[in-house]
Amino acid sequence: MPNVNETTFIGVDLAWRGEKASAAAVLRGERHSARLIELRPLTSFSTVVPFIERHARPPAVVAIDAPLIIRNQEGQRPCETRVSECYGDRHASCHTTNLRLYPDAVSVRLASELMSRGFRHAPDVTDPKNGLVILEVYPHAALVELFQLPSILRYKKGTVAKKRCGLRELQQLLTQLSLFNPPLQCTVELSEFLTKDVDSLRGTGLKAYEDGLDAIVCAYIAYYYWFHFPSGARLFGDVDSGYIIVPARPNDPAELNSNRSR
Template sequence: MKFIGLDLAWSARNPSGAAVLEESGDGAVLTSSGVLGDDAEVLAFLDAHTSGPCLVAVDAPLSVPNLTGQRPAEAQLAAVFGKYQAGAHPANRTLLGRYNGGVLRGEWLRDALAERGIWDEPADVADTQARVCLEVYPHAAMVALFGLERTLKYKRKKQGREVMLDAWDEYHRHLSALTGAKPPLTGLDALLAVSPGGLKGAALKNHEDEGDAVMCAYIALYAHRFPARCEVFGSVAEGYILTPTLPERWKLT
């Protein structure tokens, strides 16, 4: 089984993070990570890694039937994770249609994967022969997996660089701790050897995208091993988000 993470940019003109985990013992090892370019490069990467059983976890809306507003998935996620500042951006066709000539990139990817026999079906996440794609959201997952009181502020926003770099230090510590987590993840040495303090501009954004793709892939691994510890907000028909959920909600899923 391979677990593939994509931090998919809404516009094909922007880079997307990508990562591949391969099953190893009771966990997985990171075997590939980096950034991808246009649609052709994304598909070439997927074609190289999805010949067998695989879960492809994508941080981008895979189904957006609503013209305006938000999907039920975002509203339901916010009801649980909003107090941790981990609500997702509203997804609608008007907003996302501003990119790629009106073609929603997540839906394009979902359809391209379906043509390759990889189906958008979160109910099959535990199947050892699954060929499934999933919509995921790393920020909510980090809250649940890392026991955070609020999301890590490592994104390039308006906060000061010192705040951002402190958040990066914490993010790297949590990623490093995955070597002893259940399930464990190894092979992160090269990624964690990068110092965000020495990066600016596109280099920093690429590191961010790559790290988020690793988190997407780990969400797929975690959901495969512990489906009862995960929650699906929304529905396949109206759009959904799968994420590891809070421990107090495990018995409710």
């Protein structure tokens, strides 16, 4: 039974096609720390909302790696263009999303279903300490910011050997979150997951492991956003044209203003 003083933070690495597998991670905690409660592959889109509903009792913050708002017919969303301008030199440019490419995006459907259940988009929220909040996030840019990396980690594309090398780098970085502010406790369960031998993984197993790591990153972004609000996030875009939230280090200029686009 969750502590009534705790907040739930859910990260979803959402497959952009409904029949593909996604992954979700659940953290629960307070200002002093959070811990991993559950990490689970989700076999199809139909399992995502029930999973979130099972865990998301107010207050809860859900960070989703997928475009939640798509209104442009073609080209990039303004938020994608701006993120690419800011992080392109570190190879963290965004994929292009529009209605021509994704006329019925499962991610937009997910946002709509969550909104019908009482969730609100982060730019419309004045205090995430209460209620139910969803936000679109981008792990590549988040990792670059949180760990001040000169470039993204190459764990998604390339040869299997290169992916495994990138996954090992990501494993090492995520163990350092126990030293961050706010800290993610390195529990036995989390430690076991982060020390998995990636050389033993291949094919769908390797992809599922990558998805799980991304889900943990998303969940930590939700925690970081909640902990440092309103100074701990940069807002790119808005709820009219789509937005992406990227963590901001404490001494960085931060923006979390729904009326201003980066």
